[in-house]
Amino acid sequence: MLMLGMIARRVLGGLLTLLIVSVIVFVGTNILPGDATEAILGQSVSPEAVAGLRKALGLDLPAHERYLRWLAGLLSGDPGVSLINRLPVAQLIGPRLANSLLLTALTAAVAVPLALLIGITTAIWRGSLYDRVANVTAVSLVAVPEFLLATVGVMLFAVQLHWVSALAKPSIGSFTEALQNFTLPVLTLCFAVTAQMARMTRAALLGVLDSSYIEMARLKGVRPARLVLRHALRNAAGPIVNAVALNLSSLLGGVIIVEVIFSYPGLAKLAVDAVETRDMPLVQACAMIFCATFMLLVLVADICSILSNPRLRAR
Amino acid sequence: MSDSAIAAPRRRRLSVAGQAGIALVLAWAALAALGPYLAPYRAGDVVNVGVFAPMSAAHPFGTDYLGRDMLSRLLYGARYTVGVAMVATVLACMGGIALGILSAVRKGWTDSVLGRAADALISIPHLMFALVVVAAFGTSLPVLILMAAISYVPGSYRFSRALALDINAMDFIEVARARGERTAYVVWAEILPNMIVPLLTDFGLRFVFVVLLLSGLSFLGLGIQPPNADWGALVRENITGIYEAAPAVLVPAVAIAVLTISVTLLIDGFSGRSRTMVR
Numbered sequence: 001m002l003m004l005g006m007i008a009r010r011v012l013g014g015l016l017t018l019l020i021v022s023v024i025v026f027v028g029t030n031i032l033p034g035d036a037t038e039a040i041l042g043q044s045v046s047p048e049a050v051a052g053l054r055k056a057l058g059l060d061l062p063a064h065e066r067y068l069r070w071l072a073g074l075l076s077g078d079p080g081v082s083l084i085n086r087l088p089v090a091q092l093i094g095p096r097l098a099n100s101l102l103l104t105a106l107t108a109a110v111a112v113p114l115a116l117l118i119g120i121t122t123a124i125w126r127g128s129l130y131d132r133v134a135n136v137t138a139v140s141l142v143a144v145p146e147f148l149l150a151t152v153g154v155m156l157f158a159v160q161l162h163w164v165s166a167l168a169k170p171s172i173g174s175f176t177e178a179l180q181n182f183t184l185p186v187l188t189l190c191f192a193v194t195a196q197m198a199r200m201t202r203a204a205l206l207g208v209l210d211s212s213y214i215e216m217a218r219l220k221g222v223r224p225a226r227l228v229l230r231h232a233l234r235n236a237a238g239p240i241v242n243a244v245a246l247n248l249s250s251l252l253g254g255v256i257i258v259e260v261i262f263s264y265p266g267l268a269k270l271a272v273d274a275v276e277t278r279d280m281p282l283v284q285a286c287a288m289i290f291c292a293t294f295m296l297l298v299l300v301a302d303i304c305s306i307l308s309n310p311r312l313r314a315r
Numbered sequence: 316m317s318d319s320a321i322a323a324p325r326r327r328r329l330s331v332a333g334q335a336g337i338a339l340v341l342a343w344a345a346l347a348a349l350g351p352y353l354a355p356y357r358a359g360d361v362v363n364v365g366v367f368a369p370m371s372a373a374h375p376f377g378t379d380y381l382g383r384d385m386l387s388r389l390l391y392g393a394r395y396t397v398g399v400a401m402v403a404t405v406l407a408c409m410g411g412i413a414l415g416i417l418s419a420v421r422k423g424w425t426d427s428v429l430g431r432a433a434d435a436l437i438s439i440p441h442l443m444f445a446l447v448v449v450a451a452f453g454t455s456l457p458v459l460i461l462m463a464a465i466s467y468v469p470g471s472y473r474f475s476r477a478l479a480l481d482i483n484a485m486d487f488i489e490v491a492r493a494r495g496e497r498t499a500y501v502v503w504a505e506i507l508p509n510m511i512v513p514l515l516t517d518f519g520l521r522f523v524f525v526v527l528l529l530s531g532l533s534f535l536g537l538g539i540q541p542p543n544a545d546w547g548a549l550v551r552e553n554i555t556g557i558y559e560a561a562p563a564v565l566v567p568a569v570a571i572a573v574l575t576i577s578v579t580l581l582i583d584g585f586s587g588r589s590r591t592m593v594r
Binding site for chain 1 (some may be wrong): 431438439442447448450451523527530536537557558564565568576578579583
């Protein structure tokens with residue numbers, strides 16, 4: 001019961017935070033005087049035309065009513081109409097969201113096993129040359145901008161070697177086609193995420209390795225590899241899953257850069273294009289999707305650490 | 316993580332990286348301050364009709380997409396990349412530290428309201444926050460600086476609040492309060508001095524994130540606008556050079572990486588063990 005209560009509180013807290021985020025996004029994008037009518041009609045039109053359009057778009061309502069309308073639309077899957085091509089935002093976002101999910105899912109499929117492997121092996125051989133090299137490499141990789149990795153990748157593998165395409169299409173018709181399209185973007189995204197995730201996995205394992213039951217097992221003569229895999233891993237599982245979820249949330253920033261570099265038709269590319277054309281309804285919707293995804297991952301991380309806490313598992 | 320048993324040898328090993336980090340950071344700071352005076356050409360000068368020229372004695376980093384000297388462009392760009400990020404980070408940390416200490420000392424509803432606001436801000440991915448701000452306010456130097464500062468206040472706030480809470484619970488604080496010292500004195504003379512070292516490492520880490528955020532935004536074409544260019548914008552300008560393996564596209568990207576890696580290694584050397592944090 002205690003556990004359920006804690007989880008319920010986290011979920012409620014997350015929803016409240018998301019509500020505040022929606023206020024920030026809405027106020028932020030509406031704070032300047034010039035509104036959508038200007039963007040649609042241009043500046044030199046009759047006041048009557050402006051007034052008519054404002055009424056049609058609901059812009060004559062007071063701010064809090066507009067916010068509530070927008071929020072209701074967002075919740076019912078209708079976040080408005082694009083100012084640029086007058087298409088429903090939901091229709092623009094749908095396929096793009098699917099493409100972005102494909103890209104991030106592929107990245108996670110590569111990054112998570114790799115990070116666990118590196119994290120666990122560095123914990124087994126802690127203090128070894130391998131561990132130290134891996135650590136310095138990881139610290140460095142976290143600080144490398146995505147566009148450096150991407151440009152080097154394109155120069156080497158697309159321009160020099162012609163192995164893969166420099167543009168990424170969201171198509172996985174055949175295995176070779178998938179490799180062609182996804183190798184570079186997925187690798188670029190993987191580097192930083194894998195590095196950070198491996199470091200946190202290692203830290204979580206080392207935290208457990210310092211406990212006294214591990215000391216006991218060590219004194220009984222259990223070998224390091226077995227110590228980590230059989231004795232420590234099970235108790236570190238919660239913190240590790242927590243680290244994985246938290247780090248996946250950091251993909252949300254990298255994916256913006258990567259989609260633009262490889263002209264990948266995903267949600268982030270759509271958001272960047274919308275910012276360039278100042279298509280506010282589209283920007284707002286994309287921002288809310290990103291924030292909701294982020295919240296979800298953090299929530300999953302929180303719930304995992306609650307579930308894995310044996311002190312709460314009593315009943 | 317209490318790996319104190321192995322902390323000592325590791326600290327000595329990492330301090331080599333730390334020293335290299337200090338040297339590099341000082342070098343970058345000098346470059347940012349003196350860049351325009353060191354540059355062999357003015358930033359806008361077309362010096363070579365050949366575009367995307369390879370490295371040569373006259374142009375150590377080649378020329379860009381208009382035939383301008385890349386070394387000069389880079390030196391002029393340093394003040395945007397290093398300088399702007401520095402100002403934004405200072406603002407972010409000052410705001411975060413002030414609010415964090417306020418939260419820790421006042422507690423009660425001040426703490427709840429600030430904490431809730433920080434939770435909300437921190438759940439907007441930084442680059443997405445930047446996109447929303449640029450969509451709303453356009454892009455200019457003050458907007459970029461304020462945006463980056465606000466974006467990183469919550470992280471600094473959480474960190475300072477946790478630190479200040481720890482220190483606030485210690486005996487010498489209680490002694491000071493029992494002496495009848497006022498809160499302002501306790502904060503200034505007792506709490507703040509004990510936070511300095513962790514705050515410095517936090518500052519460095521946040522500086523790295525701000526550099527990456529701002530250069531990423533410039534790379535998207537939404538940061539520093541032409542004719543000025545920070546290093547991220549230089550990569551964007553010259554991106555077509557990628558098909559000719561031009562140094563013009565690689566050099567600015569490598570410059571950013573060397574800057575951020577050197578600061579990160581410096582922090583790593585300072586703090587003895589590497590901090591693991593997501594954002």
